[in-house]
Amino acid sequence: MEKEIPETSCDIPIRLDNQPLIESVEVDLPVPSLSDNAADLDRLARSLSQKGFSPIRIAPGKMNEFVGKMRENDLRFRAVVGYTGRDWEVLDVVALSPDAPVLGFGLDLGTSTLVLRLIDIARKKTIREVLVKNPQAAHGEDILSRIIFAGDAGGLGILRRLLVEACSDAMEKMLRDSGVSALCVYALSCAGNTAISHFFWGLDPSNICREPYIPAANTFPIVRAAELGFDFLPNSLLYLFPNVGSYVGGDIISGVITAGLNRSDGVRMLIDVGANAEIVLGNCDWLLACAGAAGPALEGGVVERGMQAMAGAIDSVRIDRKTLDPELRVIGGGKASGVCGSGLIELVAEMFSSKIVNIQGKFSTGLNCARFRNTPDGPAYALALCSQSSDGREILISEVDIGIFLKSKAAMYTILSLICRKVGLKFDDLEIIYIAGNFGAHIDPEKAVRIGMIPDLPLETYQAIGNSSLLGACMLLWDRTLLAEAEKVRNMITYVELNVNVELINEFRGALFIPHTDPKLFPSVRFPQDGPQ
Amino acid sequence: MEKEIPETSCDIPIRLDNQPLIESVEVDLPVPSLSDNAADLDRLARSLSQKGFSPIRIAPGKMNEFVGKMRENDLRFRAVVGYTGRDWEVLDVVALSPDAPVLGFGLDLGTSTLVLRLIDIARKKTIREVLVKNPQAAHGEDILSRIIFAGDAGGLGILRRLLVEACSDAMEKMLRDSGVSALCVYALSCAGNTAISHFFWGLDPSNICREPYIPAANTFPIVRAAELGFDFLPNSLLYLFPNVGSYVGGDIISGVITAGLNRSDGVRMLIDVGANAEIVLGNCDWLLACAGAAGPALEGGVVERGMQAMAGAIDSVRIDRKTLDPELRVIGGGKASGVCGSGLIELVAEMFSSKIVNIQGKFSTGLNCARFRNTPDGPAYALALCSQSSDGREILISEVDIGIFLKSKAAMYTILSLICRKVGLKFDDLEIIYIAGNFGAHIDPEKAVRIGMIPDLPLETYQAIGNSSLLGACMLLWDRTLLAEAEKVRNMITYVELNVNVELINEFRGALFIPHTDPKLFPSVRFPQDGPQ
DSSP states (O other), X not given: OOOEEXXXXXXXXXXXXXXXXXXXXXXXXXXXXXXXXXXHHHXXXXXXXXXXXXXXXXXXXXXXHHHHHHHHTTTEEEEEEXXXXXXXXXXXXXXXXXXXXXXXXXXEXXXXXXXEEEEEXXXXXXXXXXXXXXXXXXGOXXXXXXXXXXXXXXXXXXXXXXXXXXXXXXXXXXXXXXXXXXXXXXXXXXXXXXXHHHHHHTOOOGGGGSTTOOOSOSOOOOEEGGGGTOTTOTTOEXXXXXXXXXXXXXXXXXXXXXXXXXXXXSOEEEEEESSSEEEEEEOSSOEEEEEETTHHHHTTSSSTXXXXXXTTXXXXXXXXXXXXXXXXXXXXXXXXXXXXXXXXXXXXXXXXXXXXXXXXXXXXXXXXXXXEEEETTEEXXXXXXXXXXXXXXXXXXXXXXXXHHHHHHHHHHHHHHHHHXXXXXXXXXXXXXXXXXXXXXXXXXXHHHHXXXXXXXXXXXXXXXXXXXXXXXHHHHHOTHHHHHHHHHHXXXXXXXXXXXXXXXXXXXXXXXXXXXXXXXXXXXXXXXXXOO | OXXXXXXXXXXXXXXXXXXXXXXXXXXXXXXXXXXXXXXXXXXXHHHHHHTTOOSEEOOGGGHHXXXXXXXHTTTXXXXXXXXXXXXXXXEEEEOSOTTOOOEEEEEEEOSSEEEEEEEETTTTEEEEEEEEEOGGGGGOSXXXXXXXXXXXXXXXXXXXXXXXXXHHHHHHHHHHHHTOOGGXXXXXXXXXXXXXXXXXXXXXXXXXXXXXXXXXXXXXXXXXXXXXXXXXXXXXXXXXXXXXXXXXXXXXXXXXXXXXXXXXXXXXXXXXXXXXXXXXXXXXXXXXXXXXXXXXXXXXXXXXXXXXXXXXXXXXXXXOTTTOOEEEEETTXXXXXXXXXXXXXXXXXXXXXXXXXXXXXXXXXXXXXXXXXXXXTEEEEEEEOGGGBTTSSOEEEEHHHHHHHHHHHHHHHHHHHHHHHHTXXXXXXXXXXXXXXXXXXXXXXXXXXXXXXXXXXXXXXXXXXXXXXXXXXXXXXXXXXXXXXXXXXXXHEEEOXXXXXXXXXXXXXXXXXXXXXXXXXXXXXXXXXXXXX
């Protein structure tokens, strides 16, 4: 499960006057004499301070190496310096070559997937991106199981090591494949949810899941990557995005910064569907966050033949209104292995528009269709025939699958509805709704509206922004002002607990229908009885 | 060669309103709740900041340990924090016991001797002091030989390891003997000359001894002691006094602070005789330093039966004017092994006053004395007979020995004379002359004046201040304002190179006599022909 993007231009918005986290500074020191006899490293610090890099820090274990390299280069060299929030650390001394690479990694530490991007900081380019499975899944698919496992003797250490090793292996391979040296990597910028951040740092996560849900740490100092076990990156700093609290992690803060919610005058929304659905609403004055268990089904994780949006997944479906046969699109072409979240959304929308299911998601009786099947789970629809399927088995979507899916979509709509109501806003007040993640990249907003998963707004309101956690981590490499911005966002965000109360249950019940029991909420949706859509 | 001082009260001047480098702070955190859900470590940092300790740093490897201890103690505990010059590092979390020890070590890293003092920072007491040989001597008695050895493959690493191991072994033994845990040591404060500082930090010292004499570093960051190899002190910071340059090291800066030269209105002088003689002259407005090779003979290192001022050394001599027999004082009582610097000064003064030698240091002819010997090196005086000597051999002082000694004393007087003349001062202008080191502790100023080694000033002008390098290092543990003061002193000191010129040679020639060719310089000294002294 590895995906590679060959060298691409940058898809990350960078300001022209950006101030990178890492700077490569040309240094030409005056030749020492009896009248100017400052020590080598004091001379270096003096010169860097004059160029605005102050105060300067040098790790004790690096001092002798730097003095040697300074002398070898006759005191004319480039100093690579990294910003740590309070001071500048000298990370390397290199020869005065114009093309000395200055590289960094952005890391999204996801519950199920780790995404790593190798960045050329100096040239503002993405070199390579790789996805690998989070090997912690061996000790629990969901975060709660891993938190429990961490409480066992040695458990936390195992989870930490698995994560660091998986990231290290991926990074070493990426460097090898790109033909660049690990010595040229000067920064790792990482974002993850609160529990993963704890595993990564080796912190006890046990209180995250117990009232009053107190993490061990929400903020992390910038350290040398080797201090967290990345020994093969001796010149690199490591930055981990801060968390707001148990339910809102650094991945969300990174996403908010990518979407620019905190810099917007108008009210915007960020929807990030991963293991959970996480929502942030707000603008430059306020930010509200909430989370709900809407995720797995939307990512294809619960439905029997569900899968993530990757090669082999059916991600788009069109059903002929007469024959009721489907037309499929499979990611990467070839035979289908399953159906991903966006495929499910389209499938249910099309089954509804084709009257295969009614507004309750139940199969219509009396329809004559070659794709109908009767299974022990009740009626089902054969989305792919044996000949179209990678394992030779039909891909069936049963009434039970659809019921599960509708619960997820209802949860999503309910969350969106409640968080807006919390601040007295209507959906119309939202300027932009960013949909993040793999899910956002594949979803067709029109279909999602048609089944009542997301509000019935002009389709241009919806913008897919990709892996916003990863992108924010990468942006930081180019823009050190985001260090302060992340801290500001962290303090701005208010987490809203969505209590299970009558209001929520009523909302949810209405949203279980396709698209909703209250059609006025979805004026653009044409019902099957209105004619073809 | 180990000396121990049992638990003593403090001999170091501490201000009443002192601000220690390490503080033990009582912390009582509010119980977390849904409405106050800051993370554990953020809560700790917030509380410490409110008490004035800000910004706060916590080492990544310590975070989980601290969270565990905070929780175990129900969020009521003491946090031990150390000042690093820019921020406060949390070093430990301990139970709320009133007698939790807060310990530190002061270290004087001498060329031949390492002196370590275990300090109770909270109670302002010295617990124990130990002297050990600097094992680097195996690779060169003098600094220059060691610098050359450091240039060999692996040499620098060997010198560094020897130093760190010798210090570690001594400290571990001191802790064991005192019945305290290494976990209660929170600071090492170290001072040494420039070359030793380089060995200690693992820095290439090769340019120290080549024009234009540029050290690799003159200033050192405050680091965790474990970063320099003191793994048995996991909670300790390490501070190394800065150097001025090749010839003026952190030991001298520490000494200047101990003597308070930089806080004095009147002009004072510090004389530190170790491997070299190092002199600082000045007041709160200016400081001048110079160094000369006056040391070894004065410390007993060159004279054949010379030795350091330690058990077995003859440190005081009185010669009967009639019988010409000596009366000896031996350090520690018992038989004599040799003669130390202060013993030599007294011996030469007494031999001169008894007319055994003349003003040129030559043996008088025609004197009848049972202690005279004729040796291959010429005439000699039997200071100790076989029965008084630890090895059964007579301790002889030959004319050659006296000649060597007179060169050292002449060098000393010449340096003192020239440095004062540099700034247009006369000896009379000096308010206090501090004599540091073992040498200073044993020297009798009256005798030193009698042989013309030091200026003929009222004897109360001379004050012995002991190991001023060690004392300054210990003072820092109690007074963090000395961090800034050391940096200020470093920038104030001007090093004066005493060039070999006609003026110096003439000064030196005059000073080779006892006390001097110009008796007007020593009006208080009575010559033998004037009658008994």
